[in-house]
Amino acid sequence: MRKLFRSTSPTLLVAFAALLFAGFGCAKKPSEPPKEIKITADDKMKYDLTAFEVKPGQQVSVTLTNVGTSPKASMGHNFILLKQNTNVQKFLDEGSMHAAQDYIAPEFANSVxxxxxxxxxxxxxxxxxxxxxxxGDYVFLCAFPGHYASGMHGIMTVKQ
Ligand SMILES: [Cu+2]
Known part of the structure; x- marks a missing residue:
């Protein structure tokens, strides 16, 4: 009896592990496709969309397209969504010194x-x-120096 138990338990363990994996797989599966947001940015330092709404915990897909023609070094654009209570001015000031990190200062990485x-x-x-x-409201912005001041920012509202 004891010998039988020993020989079958690894099989049981594998079966149990498989069940666990199946369970996690189920829990992770998104219930609906992500909400798709498309934003363009141009040489006039403007987004074509400055406000959108999502549900709490919803999967969101944002596509930013730069439709301008000016070189990236003088007119690059990004979309950065910040946590609430981020000091935006400080984020931009510190970020302006980190061009190689797309203007996100390492000390502010946690605010993104x-x-x-x-x-x-x-x-x-x-x-x-x-x-x-x-x-609530969450700020998004372009961190390229000067673009926020030119109006390149908006609000993502999380609302049930
Ligand atoms: Cu920009």
């Missing part, structure tokens, strides 16, 4: 919920993220 890369003319980037569970 999601971001596209910095895009040159005709480039596009899609990011997918989970919307915050806390309802």
């Amino acid at each position: 919920i999601a971001n596209t890369k910095l895009l040159g003319p005709k480039e596009s980037d899609t990011i997918t993220f989970t919307a915050p569970f806390v309802p």
